[in-house]
Amino acid sequence: MINFEFHTPTKIFFGKDTHKQIGEIISNYGFKKILLHYGGGSIKKTGLYDQVLESLNRNKIEFIELGGVEPNPKVGLVRKGAQICKEEKVDMVLAVGGGSVIDSSKVIAIAALSDHDPWEFSSKKETPAKALPVGAILTLSASGSEMSSSAVLTNEDGEFKRGFNSDFNRPLFSILNPELTYSVDKFQTGCGIVDIMMHTLERYFTKTRDVDLTDQIAEGLLRSVIRAGEIAINNPEDYEARATLMWAGSLSHNDLTGAGRDYFMTCHQLEHEISGIYDSVAHGAGLSIIFPAWAKYIYKHNVEKFCQYAVRVWNIQMNFENPEETALKGIIATENYFKSIDMPVRLSELNITDEKFEEMAEKCTFFGNRTLPDYIPLGKKEIIEIFELCR
C-alpha cells in the first residue's frame, strides 16, 4: 500500500424525493442567488425542471438559467457560464443533469473566480486557487462526477478532450434520487454501467501490491454493479437496481477504490481520443470497446491480477496449469457482459474505421511528448496496436 490522501467532503442526500428539498438545502447553506445549469431539456420533459423551480421559488432562491450542455461538454458554454456568474454575482452553481452538466458546472465555478480562460485549467496550464460551491441533482448514474475531483471538457477548436483533478472540483453536495434515472434509456443505462465498472477497473489494475482491502471493496462493488446492471437494463423502474448503480457510480470515482495505490486510467485516456474526434460516440460506448482490447493487449504483463479478477469477480475456476487461460476468460466474460447489455465491443459496430488511428495516437501522446504509463509504457506504436484490436 502506498501513502495516500483521501478527502470526500461532498455531502450526499440519497433516496426517494430528495431532490424536492433542493431549495431548503441551498437555503440552509445560506446561498441566495444561483446559476441553474442543465443540458438539452430532458429535465423539462420529465417534470424535474418544474419540481426544482417550485422548490427554489418556495425558498426564495434567485436563479439565472443556463441550459444547453451537450454530451462531451464544450468549453464555449463554460466561458459563457463563467461570464454570467461574474456579471450576476451568483453564490453557487447548481448542476441538474448527468456528468456532462456537473463537469461543465465545476469549471464554470472555477473560472467564475478567475481571470484565466477556463481551457487553461482543463489543459493543466493553470491550477485552480478557488471556486464557487457546486451542488448537483444527478439524473444519470455514470461519471461519478457528483463526488469526484475530476472534470472533463472538450475544446471545440481542435476536438481535444481533456480532464483535470482538483479539490475545488468536489461538489459541496449532491442529491442522488435513483427514481430520476428511471427515464434513462437502455443505451445510456448501459453506457453508465460500463463507465462505473471502468472507474473501478482502471484503479483495480495497478502495479501496487498489497492492496487487499481496496481490492476486496472494488471486487464487491463490481459484482454488485454487474448484477444490478442486468436488472436495470431489463426493468428500468427497479428502484433497488437503480439505487445500486447510482451509489456505486459515486463510490467508484470518489477514490475509495483507488486508496493506497497508483493507477493508470489508460482506457479513459484512449477513449477520450475516440469521443474527442467522433463526437457522437458516447463515453461509455467508447470504453466498452477499449477495455477488452486494452486488456487483451496488456494482461500477459500481470497475469496474476487478471486471474484474481476472473476468479473473484466472474467466479471463473482458476486453472493453475495455465493461468493465462483464466486471465483471458475474465476478459472475455467482461466483453460478453458488455454485449449482453447491448454495448458495442468493436469500433466497426459504430462504423468507425482505422483512418484516424494515427491521429488519435498522436494526440494521445501529446504529439510524441509522452508515453502512457501502464504495465508496460504505451507509446504511439502500442496505442495504435490497441486501437487495431478495437476494429
Place this chain on the structure above:
Amino acid sequence: MINFEFHTPTKIFFGKDTHKQIGEIISNYGFKKILLHYGGGSIKKTGLYDQVLESLNRNKIEFIELGGVEPNPKVGLVRKGAQICKEEKVDMVLAVGGGSVIDSSKVIAIAALSDHDPWEFSSKKETPAKALPVGAILTLSASGSEMSSSAVLTNEDGEFKRGFNSDFNRPLFSILNPELTYSVDKFQTGCGIVDIMMHTLERYFTKTRDVDLTDQIAEGLLRSVIRAGEIAINNPEDYEARATLMWAGSLSHNDLTGAGRDYFMTCHQLEHEISGIYDSVAHGAGLSIIFPAWAKYIYKHNVEKFCQYAVRVWNIQMNFENPEETALKGIIATENYFKSIDMPVRLSELNITDEKFEEMAEKCTFFGNRTLPDYIPLGKKEIIEIFELCR
C-alpha cells in the same frame, strides 16, 4: 435500500511518516494555538511526542498540553479541557492517541464553545451547535473515531458510559501512519480487530433488505480484516497488515458499511454496560464476549442473513436442508477467530460473575424506559438472557 445522508468530510493523510507533517498541516489550515491532548504517556515512550513537538515548534504552533486520558475517557477531564480551551482561546484540539483520546477531544471541542456541561451532550440532553476543529494523529486501529461522527464518554459519578452522534464530532483531519501502531501489544491489537469487525457487523445485521452493494463492501472489509488481523497479531511490524487494519478501522465506522440501511448497534450498547461498570474491561474484549452470545440468541430471527454471513465471509458451505446449521457455523467461526487472536469469549475469563447482570440490564433499558430495537425488541428480560449466554 432506505434514504440516507452520507458525509465524511474528514481529510485523511495516510502512510509512512505522515505524522511528521503535523505542524505544516495545522499551519496550512491557519491555526496558531492548539490544545494538545493525549493519554497516559505511551506517546512519550515511543518518541511520537517528541516528533510532534518538533514539528509544532518548527512551524511556530503554540500549544497547551493536557494528557491523562484513560481508556473509557471520563467527563471530568473533558470539563478540564473545555475550560482550558475557553481560557486560553485555542483554535483547535489535536488528539494524539487512540479512540479514547479522540473521543475526549471531540467533546472538549464542543464544550469549549458552549455554556453547557459536557455530559449534557453525552446524555443527549443538548445538541451541539458548533465546535472547535479537531485533528487527530491516530496510534491505535480500533474505534474508527478518527473519521466517525460519534464520541463515547464515561461519567465517573454512577459509572454510566454514553455515546452521541453529531456532524460536529467529525474531525477536520486525521493522520494515519500504520507504523505508529507497531508498538501496540497483542491484546490491544486483538481488541482493535474485534472493534473494527463489530462496527461493520453491527451495521451488517440489519432488517433492511436490498442492500447488496453495502453488504458486498462490508463482507470484503471483514475478509480483509480477518486475514490482516491474524498477520498483525503474529508479526506486529508487518506494515501491510497494520495498514489494512488502520484503513479498515476508519471505513468501518465512517458509515460506508451502513449506507442505505437501519441498524441496531445492540452489541455496542450491551458492551457499554459491561465496561461502564467494570472499568478494567477493554471495549474490544467486552465485544468479543457479547457478539457470540448476542448472535446465538438472535440468529433464528434472521437465518437468511446469518447464512449469507457464514457463506460469504467464512466460506462455509451452505446447507440448504438445514440453514440454521449454516448460520450457527458462521457464529462459531467468528467465536473461534476471536479465540485464535487471544480474545476472551466468556465473562468468566475476566472473572466476572452474574452478580451485576440485573443492574447492567436496568441501566441499559434506561431503568425500564426503553427496549433495544433488534430483530426482536430486547427488554430487561432478554438482555439478561444474552448476558447469561456470556457467562
